[in-house]
Amino acid sequence: MRWFPRLCTLLALLGATAVRGDELAARVVLLANSEDRDSVRVAEHYAEVRGVPRENIVTLPMPLSETISWAEFVRTIWEPLAVELMRARWIDAIPMRLTDAVGRTKRAVSGHRIAYLVVCRGVPLRIAHDPALYEPVLPFTNNSIFRTNAGAVDSELGLLANPGYAINAFVPNALHRNDAPSAFERAAVIKVSRLDGPTVDDALGLVDRAVAAEQTGLLGRAYVDLGGNHPDGDRWLESVVRQLREAGFDLDVDRTPSTLRATARFDAPVLYFGWYAGAVNGPFKLPGFRFPPGAIALHIHSYSAQTLRSAEANWCGPLIARGVTATVGNVFEPYLQLTHRPDLLLRALLRGDTFGDAACYSQPVLSWQAIAIGDPLFRPFARAATDSEPGEVPSQRLAGYAVVREMLALEAAKRPDEALVLARRTQRDQPSFAVGLALAQRLKAAGDESGAADAVGFVPLLDSYRSDEWALAREAANLLRGAGRAPAAIEVFDRLLRSPGMPAGVKSAWLPDAIAAADAAKDLQRAENWRQELRTLEPRRAESAGSPPRQSRPGGRDARVPNGGAAAAEPATPAVRDVEGQRSD
Template sequence: MRAIFILLVLGGWGRLPADDLAARVVILANSRQPESVRLAGFYAEKRAVPAANILALPLPETEDITWREFIDQVWQPLQDELFRRGWIEGTSSSLLDRLGRRRYAFSGNRISYLVVCRGVPLRIHNDPTLLPDQPERKIPGELNKNEAAVDSELSLLAHNTYEITAMVPNPLFANERPPTLEAELVVKVSRLDGPTWESARRLVTSALEAERTGLLGRYYADLKGPHPEGDQWLAATAKQLQELGFDGDTESTGATFDAAARFDAPVLYFGWYAGSLNGPFAREGFAFPPGAVALHIHSFSAPTLRSDSIGWGGPLVAHGVAATVGNVFEPYLGYTHRPNFLLRALSQGKNFGDAVYYALPALSWQAVAIGDPLYRPFKVPLEEQGASPYAVLRRANLLLAKAEKPAALALLRAEQRERPSLAVGLALAKHAAADAEAAAVASALGVAALLKDIRPQDWPLLREAAALLAANGARPAALQVYANLARAPAPTPEAMKAMLTEACRTADAAGDLQRSLDFARQLNELTPPAAK
């Protein structure tokens, strides 16, 4: 009878509302670091998690630990406390396995998500002395190791004894069926961590803001990497983004996005393959919009979360991302998060904590999820997102996908009349240029020449606007935009030189000798003597 009761309870958990999920969140903090405990309290307050659900344990204070430290100071104290409090159910014994872990027979898991706070160790180093002497267990050489992400091991807290060499298949991966008891025993872990305590707190506040306003911004997808399989995942991701109506850009040359590329409001980013954050992300002052979700596939994308320059995980958090995933050691491509699965789950309304496990093939391996597991990026329907230019662009793109171009253009024109913006103006101008409507291009981009105080994220858009104006006969307006750009900081010196070259060409075509000389003088000042 008890087993039947457990199965009935577990089977209904996936349908629980958010407040019930919050009531079953367990938060792990390091009691040796007061800020870790304060972060746990901050999250509990913001998400209405009962304070009694905070477990503050004396844990190692380094990001990297040994297996002995992990089992003795993290795994066993945490597992015993979860069992004592009734969060995981089963039968205990005094027996230990070969690694010193207590033998349990588990039958239930009441935890919706385990939130790991900054201060809890991140990764466990390989220990060859713990590799099993089992010749009959054929493990490929590259997988015959036990280095792992702490969080990935904690996913198996409610499982009976498992082998730590290589990985354990994730029963939640790409699972559309009702969850089995095995799947329900997976503890879904996500981490609030980053280079600073403030950046860790911002993971929460950014998610909450996006749940109020909706996911507002553009997508950017970097499609070309070193392996065809990953390219296919990212191509599928880009297709999903377009089907969702998001405005955006793709990079398919094999490089990452250029540092001078358009990169306004990157609320959704998926790409590969670079060792550390680069391109537009590295621009001075770059910041993600609220609720941004970003994934960059790389073998060691999260070797530390305390640095704002190493890998991708820490730097993305430092720049304000709300949710991301990474790998602490080499996972090999087939065992890392699938970006297309992650986006599919999120766009269906799932929260981050569920989506990352839907997208992840392996546990007891290298993956780490960074962000609020309760975060639902698509909580606010598009029709309720108000008058943001990016929401309007998304609505227009969905109309275009249904071959309703007149309605889409009418929507964009109305938005541009009432609330002029560069994003909508550029979209309108591109449609007008494609239809050979030069006057409409100038009308759509009238706002461009009026912008004198240029924000860094607007510089690439204004350069594109100037080129469109020049190509469609509106050279005086284009020259005014170029003049404004020449007085503003460019994303890179190369971008400034290229823009000034375009400006000189436009001034010459317009017969504006003075402007041509001004642009040429500035370009000459930027060119090293040896290159002249």
């Protein structure tokens, strides 16, 4: 009965989380475009899944385009939404008869009771710069890169309870990195998150995947891709690396000048943090690639959320289309210091914050370019993955990652023998790539190559491999060859290299290993066939094996805006143009 106290504690924690979640759900307001039936559908689905009262859904007729003018924004979104929120007493305010230069009604606001404002697919995404509305906002517009009023719709709506702010440049976020905000600071900001994506099903899936992950905890591995050309970005990501290690995640870190290559191990990426390429590439582009439920992924780039209607352009849309549960991005050039801080986002999530709170905590400014995409009520670390029972996990494949994390926890507690016992028992009863390779790597490091081969001995028996298992199958085959089991290695390579949709560059990168296995097995015919295939593919190898190098200008050039809104100094290198005077994005 040793498990009983643990079960009681877990149920108590989950019960407390549910109570808090219900209370928060009652204070969620959903904004949908009445001109778009899918927009209303997303709002209604979210309300049903999360228990949000239907009367909290606000539908307004809006333009159907992603980019709108300031006049359209004020007329169709800001003003009618503010009126509705005041009518329903979500915002306590007294309207005046005066309007500001943008056309917004002036109001005396005393506070709000909105936990999160959820913007649904169909609500416009971006507001274009209007030169006629431009006025300097000192000290910010001393810096030429902030002489714009272009911005994200969501970022402007974050200031609905703070009317009268200047729309040019940005407004410091009172909740950024604020661990103990005052009532006044909380009242100044509305936390905004968006349910959006290339298709309506993508948007609907954001909440479904969040709820599924909360039942099991995050199941998968973590990946950090750094090595950019600006120290601040890499420093943030190094902090992410430390936090993930301390949290006990099985982790891969890439510090090469290029982004992750298509040949890299990238199975079950439930956490991904990277930069800096213009569009999704590398392992994300492999056929059939999907994130596991609950995955949080972000790629720092100036225009990562320029559009959310494409499954291939930029980053946010493609990540959502491939099954990510939560992400952040930028609709226009934000400049590096004014993007969401990945280290702060992770810090807040790991301590148990909701995605809506963590995104706001990590966002330095409002009335600017950053948006958060995902269910704001999503609390990814409300439950540890190692607390899941086998029947609760949607697949044996994902269950293996919880076992690997438990192995890492045992090793951190100086109990490596118990970790090996756990791995052997799991691999005997429910073999998986994750546990098999974890066990094999440890046995090989201890000099037991035969035991390592035994740990992956199930791999030749599999009928096929998923695209995110290709790199694992190749590693298993090499372990088998190294242990003198070349015929088994050949079987793995043969099945692997015949995988549908494998890019030519990936295949040519792995053919030398297959040839070595065939040579070791003295399978002359297969070795010659693979050599011939390699000769045919070699000219195409450079085109498709990996990912492009990172762009020369990282995540929006350093804006050097100190926390708290001090004057921004001009960067040493021009922010908008590179040394040749051309846009590099």
